[in-house]
Amino acid sequence: MPKIVSISKPIITKEEEKAVLSVLRSGILAQGEKVNKLEKRFSSYVGTKYAIAVSNGSLALLLSLLAHGIGKGDEVITTPFSFIASSNAILFASAKPVFVDIDASSFNINPDLVEEKITKKTKALLIVHLFGCPCQMDKILKIVKKHKLILIEDACQAHGAEYKAKKVGSFGTGCFSFYATKNMTTGEGGMITTNDKMIADKIRLLRNHGSKVRYYHEELGFNFRMTDIQAAIGVEQLKKLDKLNGIRVRNALIFNKMLDGIKGIITPKILPDIIHVFHQYTIRVTKEFSLTRDELAEKLKAKGIQTGIFYPLPIHKQKLYQRLGYNDRLPVSERISKEVLSLPVHPGIIKKNIEYIIKSIIKEGE
Ligand SMILES: *Cc1c(COP(=O)(O)O)cnc(C)c1O
Numbered sequence: 001m002p003k004i005v006s007i008s009k010p011i012i013t014k015e016e017e018k019a020v021l022s023v024l025r026s027g028i029l030a031q032g033e034k035v036n037k038l039e040k041r042f043s044s045y046v047g048t049k050y051a052i053a054v055s056n057g058s059l060a061l062l063l064s065l066l067a068h069g070i071g072k073g074d075e076v077i078t079t080p081f082s083f084i085a086s087s088n089a090i091l092f093a094s095a096k097p098v099f100v101d102i103d104a105s106s107f108n109i110n111p112d113l114v115e116e117k118i119t120k121k122t123k124a125l126l127i128v129h130l131f132g133c134p135c136q137m138d139k140i141l142k143i144v145k146k147h148k149l150i151l152i153e154d155a156c157q158a159h160g161a162e163y164k165a166k167k168v169g170s171f172g173t174g175c176f177s178f179y180a181t182k183n184m185t186t187g188e189g190g191m192i193t194t195n196d197k198m199i200a201d202k203i204r205l206l207r208n209h210g211s212k213v214r215y216y217h218e219e220l221g222f223n224f225r226m227t228d229i230q231a232a233i234g235v236e237q238l239k240k241l242d243k244l245n246g247i248r249v250r251n252a253l254i255f256n257k258m259l260d261g262i263k264g265i266i267t268p269k270i271l272p273d274i275i276h277v278f279h280q281y282t283i284r285v286t287k288e289f290s291l292t293r294d295e296l297a298e299k300l301k302a303k304g305i306q307t308g309i310f311y312p313l314p315i316h317k318q319k320l321y322q323r324l325g326y327n328d329r330l331p332v333s334e335r336i337s338k339e340v341l342s343l344p345v346h347p348g349i350i351k352k353n354i355e356y357i358i359k360s361i362i363k364e365g366e
Helices: 014-026 033-046 057-067 085-092 137-146 197-207 228-259 293-302 319-323 331-336 351-365
Strands: 050-054 075-078 096-099 122-128 150-154 173-177 190-194 281-285 340-343
Touching: 014 228, 033 050, 033 190, 033 228, 050 057, 050 197, 057 085, 057 122, 057 150, 057 173, 057 190, 057 197, 075 085, 085 096, 085 122, 122 137, 137 150, 190 197, 228 281, 228 351, 293 340, 293 351
Parallel strands: 075 096, 075 122, 122 150, 150 173
Antiparallel strands: 050 190, 173 190, 281 340
16 A cells, blocks of 8 residues: 555645745845746736736635626626635625536536526626636637626636637636645745736736835725745746646546446546646546445545545535525536545656556445
């Protein structure tokens, strides 16, 4: 039995250590040249004119909504199957999240169900490219255009993912997280990508207490900045992103090949016109499997294999949302939350351990 096979692991090497040390020795620790550098490189990577670094991904979402003028009385259509931040950002902006059920094969919002939820109050569509899998952008963009909606992309799990050769985060206002477990990290950190100069300028103002000229304040902002220490890590992480994403994809393909066809296990589909960056490799354990999802997770844990359940309870079913009066029935997300199981796919996992995980699952399924 190997030591614990962990579900995620940041890849930090000498380059990050050197970069941080040089910032520490420079004496300029807060937002400065390194943040500028990371912003420039990130915008050119994603293919947008602007990128604005902020303290974390949740704030990237909130600031995007605020910069677009979304607030009280506005409805924002979003997915119930995500990390809570994507929906809580809407609440923090004083707007109302409206949930649309997901498509079972991609775990993403089902574009075919969006239009029936559009009302006069609908101002934006906040989609999540969950687990690193791009949403069906052709359909999404058609709806956005037809109903003149603002498009916010939660790409917090999808750095480098592409839909028809275009990077996610470049279709609308893109929001990224650099939290420790994401495909690239700065410890904590976030980034907003946009082609709209007005939005970029507005976010820069909001990020810095509404101030362009020091100690002169044009509007209500706050401190949402990133430090140069974080940005220095980010610059190094970005250089490695494509390579590390490639390893995630390779790992996912090994899992798919070996797990496909096992009764009661549904593996993630990889569609031809997308690049899925496998922030998580998530299978579904259905009733046909010999164990329940939770039993399988327990068995794997006993063998030293960490797994993850993202997410055990859809957002509209969370206590907070129940208190707010949400009583939607969203059957796909409700069922899927009981079936999902994420296996370690991160670039730090060795092939021998992938084989060990596969063998362990096959054995439990017998
Ligand atoms: C991580 C994550 C966020 C929030 O990012 P933080 O940097 O942790 O604030 C938002 N949405 C999704 C889908 C995420 O996975």
